[in-house]
Amino acid sequence: MVARVNTVAFQGIQVMPVDVQVQIAAGLPAFTIVGLPDKAVGESRERVRAALSAIGLALPPKRITVNLAPADLPKEGSHYDLPIAAGLLAVMGVLPADELEAFTILGELALDGAVSAVSGVLPAAIDAVARGLGMICPRACGGEAAWAGELEILAPASILQLVNHFKGSQVMGPPEPKLADDDGVGRLLDLKDIKGQETAKRALEVAAAGGHNMLMIGPPGSGKSMLAARLPGLLPDLTPEEALSVSMIHSLAGELKDGRISRRRPFRGPHHSISVAAMVGGGSRVRPGEMSLSHMGVLFLDELPEFARPVLEALRQPMESGEVLIARANAHVAYPARVQLVAAMNPCRCGHLDDPALACARAPRCALDYQSRISGPVFDRIDLHIEVPALSAADLTLPPPAEGTAEVAARVAAARARQHARFAAAGIVGCRSNAELDGEALERLVAPDEAGRALLTQAVGHMRLSARGYHRVLRVARTLADLEGAEDVSRIHIAEALSYRRIAAGR
Template identity: 65%
Template sequence: MVTRVATVAFQGIEAVPVDVQVQIAPGLPKFLVVGLPDKAVKESSERVRAALVASGLGLPPKRITINLAPADLPKEGSHYDLPIALGLMAAMGAIPQDGLDNFVVLGELGLDGRLAHVGGILNAAISAQGRDMGIICPKDSGPEAAWAGEAIDIVAADSLLALVNHLTGHQLQARPKPRRQNLDLAALPDLADIRGQLLARRALEVAAAGGHNLLMIGPPGAGKSMLAQRLPSILPPLLPRELLDVSMIQSVAGELVDGVLSDRRPFRAPHHSASMAALVGGGLRVKPGEVSLAHNGVLFLDELPEFQPSVLDSLRQPLESGETFIARANARITYPSRFQLIAAMNPCKCGLAGSPGHTCKRGAACADDYQSRVSGPFLDRIDIRIDVPAVSAADMIGPADNAEPSQIVAKRVAMARERQRHRYAEAGHPEITTNAAAGSTLIEKIVNPDAESQALLLQAADRFNLSARAYHRVLKVARTLADLAGVDKVGRPHIAEALGYRLNFGN
């Protein structure tokens, strides 16, 4: 007789159904796991054996075979412990088989029988709901699974023994409740802390309003990192659909702490020593990288030229398509990666090129060599480029300049984003919520510049040799500037300001 328990394998953020088949047959005592298991799955035999003993149940001295079907799908992770253990207990008659028939089971077992949290619970719960099934998981994972909806049946226990008591009807487990943390702008760094830098503050607001990529170039200590760190304080909270997408990625990556979902947009700031796999995803288990963890949020790259050129160029495709395609010998995975890139860099190696009173011994070649580490095609995907000049100590000692706080700027950004979301929904594209995400054909139709604006664009294209991508990105920024101003028609002043941001450091 074969006992079956349902679980899942993860391919990207998708939870693929897996059937755990347990057979206890006469023969020499052996515990065999088949079906392309990785090392963590193979080691489950020892964890399951110890957990059953700790729960007062020993394995029979027979040949035990665990088949993970489909057999040609790689199985990775420790979440197979619990379905294997429950399948064995059902095969031995310790728990009723029919109690497991309508559940997807995930969980890692400790040697003492306790259940530990595993990643991907939210994805598995959503998959289970789509199959009209419930989910059995560790207690710490219960609040995360509860986000799949009120209709799904959830059993979340802290130990194998507590789970057995529930399945046998001796002590039922309460249904967990979802936990949520709402965005608190007051807890974030405030824009009012920034002294001076009026152009940079304006550019940051425009970038936030339209979801545009931004590059800041300036000497050390000018405030580039401070500006980037305050971007989350002016971004609107995640929309419900965005919240679900972000949480599913975080769940697979194991970064949902205590199952708490937050409507705060992700802000990822990897060090410049990050590898290509760390940034775009990959590794042995093809995990999501920083670009996917920043989905619907911000990816901040400080000291941009210090990243390996090949690593930066690997961002070109997700910047354009909003998705990351990872192809390996054993897997082909797609992760959503619609992020907003904010980058900062010094103008040269010493960082003082262009500063008043500073003369570099190497001349202009120093800055040219340093900035050439960032390729032209990569820069072509950045909408806004600004110079962030140094702020002197005297400016810092003087009285504050009564800069606008983040709360006021955030209201303007929210209004501009609402205009964009409403516009694209009316145009039949509800999946597009920002101007930066609009396609080239759509943005041309939306902007439709007048004759005066077209003449300015043509003049700039001829003089600065704008690429087709640069032209469309200028239109997107101009549309955002009009949205911030609360006007429906994009005019010549909006085009001129957008070109100023684009042509600040070449085209």
Template identity: 70%
Template sequence: MVARVGTVAFQGIEVLDIDVQVQMSNGQVAFTVVGLPDKAVGESRERVRSALHALGIAIPHKRLAVNLAPADVMKEGSHFDLPIALALLVLMGVLPGDELQRFHALGELGLDGGIAPVAGVLPAAINAAGQGRGLICPAACGGEAAWAGDLEILAAPSLLSIVNHFKGTQVLSRPEPKLQQADDPGSIRDLRDVKGQETAKRTLEVAANGGHNMLMMGPPGSGKSMLASRLPGLLPPLDPAEALEVSMIHSVAGQLEGGRLIRRRPYREVHHSATLAAMVGGGMRAKPGEISLAHQGVLFLDELPEFQRGTLEALRQPMETGRSTIARANHHVVYPARFQLVAAMNPCRCGHLDDPSLACNRAPKCAQDYQSKISGPLFDRIDLHVDVPAVTPADLSLPPPREGTELVAARVAQVREVQRQRYASLNHQGAPVIRTNAEADGELLEKVAAPDSAGRTLLTEAAERLRLSARGYHRVLRVARTLADMDGKAEVRRIHVAEALSYRRTVPGR
């Protein structure tokens, strides 16, 4: 006899159906798991054995074979514990096999029979709902699974509770969907804390409005990191579709706190010691990297030239395509990675290039060497370049500015709504969804950001003089479109092109 229980495996955020087949037969006593299991799956034998023992159930002294079909797909993770245990209980007559056929199951078993939370419950629940099946998952993940829609969910704290549910002695109620708690107004970092730096604050607002990449360059202590940390407070919350997509990535990564759906845009601040796999994804289990965890949010890289060259160069393709592709010998994993890059750097290693009294004796050669660590292609992909000079004591003694995060965020919300309405009417079925000016490209960009005659003349002359690449030319158009939206203008004018050009810089160190 063979008992079957459905579960899933993950390739990126793609869900693959897995059929857990368990057979009990006479012969030498053994407990074998086949079907390309990784070490965590192989160790499930002892967890399942101990969990059943905690229920007072001993596994018969027979030959047990567990097959995870299809056998040519790598199985990774501890969530296979629960379906294996349920299939064994079916073989021993404890659970009804026909009832379990209506469910997918995933969960990690403790030695006491408890069910621990696992990664990927949200995409697994969406997959089950699409097939008209239910889901058996850990109780801690029930709120996460409930967002998948109208499906039967058994969020169980232990293996015993599942047995009692099917026997009718303890009914497991459907969990309520959980949502990330709203930010405490006092916890939002206010733009009023930034004194001076009016040009940088203007650039930050432009970046928030259009979703543009931004690079800040200035001496230590000028407020670059402080400005970057204020950006999340300016951005509008995720819409339902974005929230579901972002939450699926964090669910697969095992970073969905308390099973709550994310509703604020991610803000990932990455240290310059980050490896290539940590940044773009990878590792033994091809986990999502920082650029995917920052999907639909902000990725902040401080001390940009200190990052490894290969790590920075790996950002180039995701910045264009909005996805991260991790290649393996037997398969490719693709994660969404539509992030807004905000970077900060000192002008040189000592940081005081513009102050002769503090600059090192290698200036300006040290600045050329330091800034040249950033490649031209990466630099060209950044829309906004802004100098952040040192703050003077006179600026620090001023009272806080009148405009804070709340007021600027309201303006940003209005401009984002203009873009949403514009691209909602222009998005084509089957094409990538465009939400902000930073994502517009090709014919669509030419249509929505075509400048007036004076603006086009200025842009053409400036492109020749500054030797802008085709990418740089188009990024100027995107920023100009955002500036026109901020002014409430339907057409991009010369003044918008001029300001957009002021944010372009030549490649540093060249």
């Protein structure tokens, strides 16, 4: 007799259906799993055997074969334990095979029969809704699955609970969708803490309003890391659809804590010792990298020149396409990665290039060496280059600024609303901020007036702007006009946008 149970395999954020077929046949006692299982799936035999014996069931002394179909799709991860156990229980007549067929099953088993959390429950649940199935997943992931929509969810804490549910002796209620409480660190940091640095704060506001990439250069202790940490507070919350697509990636990486979904934009600040695989994704077991984990949010690279060169160069292609493509021997895996890059760096190794009293003897030579660790193309992808100078004693004794995160965030929200209205009126889909405007839509929506155009043409020659640089100036100018509430992009907006590119031009 053969029992069939549905589960899934993941390829990037794609969910592939997997059919778990379990057969118990006459023959010498054996328990084999076929269908390209990786080591974790192969070891699930031992966990399943132990978990069943924990509830007082011994495997029959016969030939047990588990086939994971399709046979040529590699199966990775620990979520195959529960479907294999459920298939075995169905074949043994403990669980009703016909009722199980209406579910997608995911879960890892502990030796005592408990069902432990696994990654990828949210995308699997969304796929189950599309296929008209219900879902059986670990108790810890029930809240996550509940976000997927209308589907029947069973979230047992142990395999015994699942058996009792089908027997009718202990019926489980549906899990509730859970939201992460949003009073995390990001909310608490206020722009009011930052004294002086008005230019940098203005640039931060522009970056938040248009989703622009930003680079801060300045001496140590001037407040660069402080400024970046206050960006999440300025950004608008994710829409429910955006939150779902961001959470899908976090679910695949096993980073959704307690199955809770957050409406805050992700903010990731990886350390500069990060490897290429950790940054863009990949590795022997492909999982999303920091770039994908900050999808629709902020990727903050502090001490930019300290990152390994291949790591920085690996950012180039995803920054343009908004997607990371990982080629493996047997498959191509894609993860979305539409990020806003914020970087901070010192102008040179000692950090005091502009202060003759503090600069080291090698200035300005050391600045050239230090800054040349970042290639031109990486600089070119950053819209706003700003200097964050050292604070004077007078600045430090200033009273706290009147304007804080609340006021600036309100202006950012208004500017974003203006952008959305414009995109909707122009029939542009899939564009969420000015930074994502491209091609024909950019030409159509950002048409500077006569004086602005003249200034821009002049600047292209003088500043040796690349075509990309030219388009980036246009996008920033559009954001500046939006912040002001102006319908048209004029000379003053172009001039301010050009002022944010001077560092790249001076290189």
